[in-house]
Amino acid sequence: GENVEQHPSTLSVQEGDSAVIKCTYSDSASNYFPWYKQELGKRPQLIIDIRSNVGEKKDQRIAVTLNKTAKHFSLHITETQPEDSAVYFCAAESPSGGGADGLTFGKGTHLIIQP
Amino acid sequence: GAVVSQHPSRVICKSGTSVKIECRSLDFQATTMFWYRQFPKQSLMLMATSNEGSKATYEQGVEKDKFLINHASLTLSTLTVTSAHPEDSSFYICSASWFGASETQYFGPGTRLLVL
Numbered sequence: 001g002e003n004v005e006q007h008p009s010t011l012s013v014q015e016g017d018s019a020v021i022k023c024t025y026s027d028s029a030s031n032y033f034p035w036y037k038q039e040l041g042k043r044p045q046l047i048i049d050i051r052s053n054v055g056e057k058k059d060q061r062i063a064v065t066l067n068k069t070a071k072h073f074s075l076h077i078t079e080t081q082p083e084d085s086a087v088y089f090c091a092a093e094s095p096s097g098g099g100a101d102g103l104t105f106g107k108g109t110h111l112i113i114q115p
Numbered sequence: 116g117a118v119v120s121q122h123p124s125r126v127i128c129k130s131g132t133s134v135k136i137e138c139r140s141l142d143f144q145a146t147t148m149f150w151y152r153q154f155p156k157q158s159l160m161l162m163a164t165s166n167e168g169s170k171a172t173y174e175q176g177v178e179k180d181k182f183l184i185n186h187a188s189l190t191l192s193t194l195t196v197t198s199a200h201p202e203d204s205s206f207y208i209c210s211a212s213w214f215g216a217s218e219t220q221y222f223g224p225g226t227r228l229l230v231l
Contacts, residue, residue, distance in 0.1 A: 001175075043208060046220075093218050103159075107158045
């Protein structure tokens with residue numbers, strides 16, 4: 001099955017600086033890679049996703065890059081703000097042949113924005 | 116759009132009892148629903164995939180007789196934790212997807228289960 005590794009487990013950055021979170025996956029057939037933000041006790045919220053036919057995607061301060069050859073993908077947050085503080089999870093979906101499939105999540109990164 | 120609700124949000128029960136958790140898609144028809152479990156300060160682990168009208172597919176290591184899943188309609192899936200024990204205490208989160216939304220999953224708010 002799929003295995004997703006995520007680093008770092010904790011990331012502390014100064015407000016206004018950029019934050020980068022990296023993930024690797026094991027299944028070369030995986031073709032969908034979402035990123036979720038989860039605040040304490042709340043549901044995961046999709047912040048950005050990328051599919052395997054795209055190398056990069058950007059949405060305002062958030063961007064995701066995908067390197068299929070190396071099987072890794074990264075989340076980039078620029079101009080960080082205090083409200084960006086949360087736990088971020090990367091995930092990968094391995095297709096099973098039809099419809100949506102369950103996600104394999106990384107262990108999460110606790111992002112701390114220092115004022 | 117794409118709102119998923121769960122009920123109850125929190126439940127405390129005695130060891131040996133069964134607990135039912137409901138997951139509803141409020142503004143769309145969910146062709147597929149997923150159940151995840153999240154222990155404190157850990158990641159989400161997929162338990163099972165549920166398609167409307169068919170039996171759920173369980174992940175390796177998840178006991179289907181202990182975690183009963185019913186997906187009776189396109190807007191409702193239920194997870195029943197049977198004969199709950201303290202080690203079943205966790206945060207249970209469902210997600211839903213629909214045909215046409217590709218792989219995107221929308222998560223419910225979660226149910227925190229505490230078994231005494």
